[in-house]
Amino acid sequence: MLKLESLTVCYGAVTALRDVSIEVEEGELVTLIGANGAGKTTTLKAISGMLPLAGGTITFDGRKISGATPRQILAxxxxxxxxxxxxFPHLTVRENLEMGAFLRRDQTAVKGDMERIFFKLPRLRERIAQIAGTLSGGEQQMLAIARSLMSRPRMILFDEPSLGLAPNITEIIFEIIEDIRREGTTVLMVEQNALAALDMCDRSYLLETGRVVQFGTGEQMLGDAHVRRAYLGG
Structure with missing residues (x-):
């Protein structure tokens, strides 16, 4: 479904990604792991059209999207x-969800999707009129995920969904992401919690200093000595 071939991205004179090649099949949950500054977030931003490419190509469902705008890629x-x-901290929960559907024209379908989200995430229904900036960290992460779903995507890129959350809330967030995948949406996820990421994924890529240095199934990566020593505490 998604293919990155020899991707290179630069910030001025600094090369953040060098010859990165990644594939994600339809229906998979694929994770990117690695230390801070390895290029994980840069990879997602390049896919989304938020950063220009210095080299390489990105294709989605057989269509080249290198150079497309973020709006085109979302569409x-x-x-x-x-x-x-x-x-959006000064907008309500409802307004944030409506922003997620800004490219859609069928408002009846949008309302139906919002109801389905509230069924899955009743906490958001309880706070539908609350200003998003006053929500807890976990509730804001639920809202961010729900806002992503409002565009009816075929693939979602998650960037550090557990960042700054308590362990019990992190578990809930990961359960939500796994449910999204089970329902047929393809997932590419960056996650600092390497153990959790490898435990839940189909396949994973390890980035170090802007390069893919290793990849395999979650099970293979969990059993690898280098990965265990460097990212799983031995």
Missing amino acids: LGIAHCPEGRRV
């Missing part, structure tokens, strides 16, 4: 749930 079916949640 094709790729949603981005960013690091740090990035909800």
